Amino acid sequence: MKRLLILGAGTGGTMMANHLHKELDKNLWEIDIIDERQIHYYQPGYLFLPFDIYEPEDIIKPIKKFIPNGVNLINDKIEKIIPEENLVKMANGDQLHYDLLIIATGNDIAPEEVPGMKGSEWQKSVFDFYTFDGALALRNKLREWEGGNLVVHITEMPIKCPVAPLEFTFLSDSFFKEKNMRDKVNITYVTPLSGAFTKPKATETLEHLLVEKNIKIESDFAIESVDNENKKIIDYAGREIPFDLLVTIPTNKGNEVMARSGLGDDLNYVPTHKATLQSKKHENIFVIGDATDVPASKAGSVAHFEAEILTENILRYIAGEPLKETFDGHANCFVETGGGKALLIDFNYTHEPVEGTFPFPGIGPLRLLQESRMNHMSKLAFRWIYWNMLLKGTHIPFISTQMQEEGKHFN
């Protein structure tokens, strides 16, 4: 019997367990998946929790519900990977030998990277919404907050879901309007980038929306520290921005296990071949989702497209065939713009988001890079698709793994 070991039962790991359970010969392969947590979080829901749009129970379910029968779920902490010996050491002392390893350990916030960020004001006037606890604490704060300077801030790139901070900003504007207190709130969007987003055409559209909603943008801000006493963020050039409520996206880092195992880069991301998803260092290790260092967005949609290609490549690897170099960095993201609208962006390594129609070229029904109610309804419907189709590895109709160029208005 050979063993395929999956580290992490989040979006990427769970999808791989489901795909490979269907594909691998059960007489030859044992599949194990390890996660120290019991709960699977629907991470896109963290955006809606602070505004009381979703309740906690909408976004948490038991991990085991999504792991197919026949796949062994191990509920324990990983200590270290020893790739030279094909071993994973567990915190409880157990050692697991693998023939094939899939790393799907994701990424997490690391507020301790910035002096003062996790200081005396943490979860009092300084919040994150990239964790369940953070989003819930921020919800409680927003329920009673009476206004002032709201600063939405990105520490450094790359981050999980690079559009989420903008969505949070747009939803704040709507939230305070609905509470009839928008005039009591100044909203500032602070980014280390030179503009609102990482891609030029989408940046144009998104900056227009910021202006329209009376949101100030502070760009090229590389934070040095958070001053808890005077409630200011300060950058390396000495620029200071005061806040009454700071919602920050701290530095994002891959799992510490990668650092302990010598498998990660300076942010604990695993160097990964960007078209095959094989580790650059060890040929029997594959990587999926936020844990990789590939230059694609860290997002569930990306992990979904990766899973389809990775499944094929793992079967090829087992059969001794050359891997397919077909992952193109495809990402597909709904961007909430507030007031019950959203826009949709669809892009890959080489093509930035542009206007057009999706998924049917020339028809739609969804419009790319333009606000619409239908995009917003699709984003809300996506939660059902996530729990019921995506995690189970069911192909989503009409959505191709590789990005389609047709129906998009490239220059």
Add this chain to the structure above:
Amino acid sequence: MEKVIAGKTIAVNDEGYMTDLSQWSPEIANELAKEASIELSPRHFEVLEFLQNQYKNEVPLTIRRVGASGVVDIKEFYALFPAGPLKMSSKIAGIPKPASCI
């Protein structure tokens, strides 16, 4: 696009970043720095050389990586190349604008 600087013709893109590192010279760097009101010191050149080596080795550049390099810390990096040090230093070093952006 082409640009004449320090008596030499160099290839640049529409944002003024050089597109051929082999055309770079310390004299050109001095002139590019002047356009950004910076007078280059030997310390600046140490940083420029580090950036060029990273680029040649295809290591993507971020402020964090420069700060952790041991060549210069982030505070000094800002002091040497004020306001957007990574972009400014890349331009003067003759390498492409860093794409820390995904």
